[in-house]
Amino acid sequence: MNRKHFISFLAVGATCAAALVAPFAHAQDKFPSKPIQLVIPFAPGDTDNMLRPITDKMGEFLNQPLVMNYKPGAGGGVGAGQVAASKPDGYTLVGSSPGSIVVVPLANKDINYTTDSFTPVAALSEGVMMLVVPSSSPWKSVKDIVDHSRANPGKLTFSSSGNMGITHLLAEIFAKDAGVKLNHIPYAGSAPAITALLGGHVEMASTAIAPAQAHIKAGTLRPLAVFGDKRVKSYPDVPTLKELGYKVGSPTLYGLSAPKGTPREVVDALYAAAKKAT
Known part of the structure; x- marks a missing residue:
């Protein structure tokens, strides 16, 4: 290296x-x-x-x-x-x-x-970071998130691993690129950020993949997209934000x-x- x-x-x-x-x-x-x-x-x-x-x-x-x-x-x-x-x-x-x-x-x-x-x-x-929502969420795609946020500026809440941390920054870059305003709720790490999402305290999380994996496997979380220009081997069906037209993020x-x-x-x-x- x-x-x-x-x-x-x-x-x-x-x-x-x-x-x-x-x-x-x-x-x-x-x-x-x-x-x-x-x-x-x-x-x-x-x-x-x-x-x-x-x-x-x-x-x-x-x-x-x-x-x-x-x-x-x-x-x-x-x-x-x-x-x-x-x-x-x-x-x-x-x-x-x-x-x-x-x-x-x-x-x-x-x-x-x-x-x-x-x-x-x-x-x-x-x-590699990703955007996830609860499996019970009505949003099944990034387009759903963007459409909702454009109709309801600043209403959609998302958690991250901390204010000005990488998961926060990537989500804000995405929001700016999409032309929407999101409501950031910071937590002291990805684990509590995921817990908050599962508990219904926020509507979406920007997170590293590792803390979300078990919940995705269990079917309680739904991945919407990964940050970066390449799909993740373990989630081949999850699109990248780049392929969806956003200029955000790499590993x-x-x-x-x-x-x-x-x-x-x-x-x-x-x-x-x-x-x-x-």
Whole structure:
């Protein structure tokens, strides 16, 4: 995977599906000599599911575990801020999509960090987002959503994994492209966002696929479309928003970042483990 691509990805806040390919040096033998704290700036159920299979393998290669700590809030800003303020020694990392690192500090004046507060380590996983509604919903297509929203501006409620998070932003881009206004209800992670949808507190959810899968399989949720330009193999009958005529979204990268000032040899050791794990 290309570290340069990941840095550019964070710098512009764009999504990409490039693999990281970069040279790396041998880290000092003393790192890591203790467990690495991996801050997940969202509630369990989305980002952690994307990263855990890879970070568990990284721990095996490093001979020290990456221990996930959940610090949700402010669209990922709470957890990311804690990592930005931590000692730059490689023992505290943040695992996230670029939304919490790039968009949140631009949109929230109370956030105490900037994109430059981090050193990108590696992109680990590619996530695809989708729009879902309850199976009992009268809406069976994106066209139904758009038609309803045009007739009832600002009435349709949708949940996301957090204000200014990737699921929120993609839904807002879709709404703008469709020329409609939606009513956003943020939650602290995709799992509670899905729970709210199932409980009838909102009418639609913009979510990563993983938290919705079991409910789609059980028949309680209906997928309307995926963000991106390619259909998902596990849902071949679900169209992409691109093929429906909307210019929104591509898969987003989930990766690891360290505080600014983390020694190069430490970043390289982490990257080497990530490369082996992926």
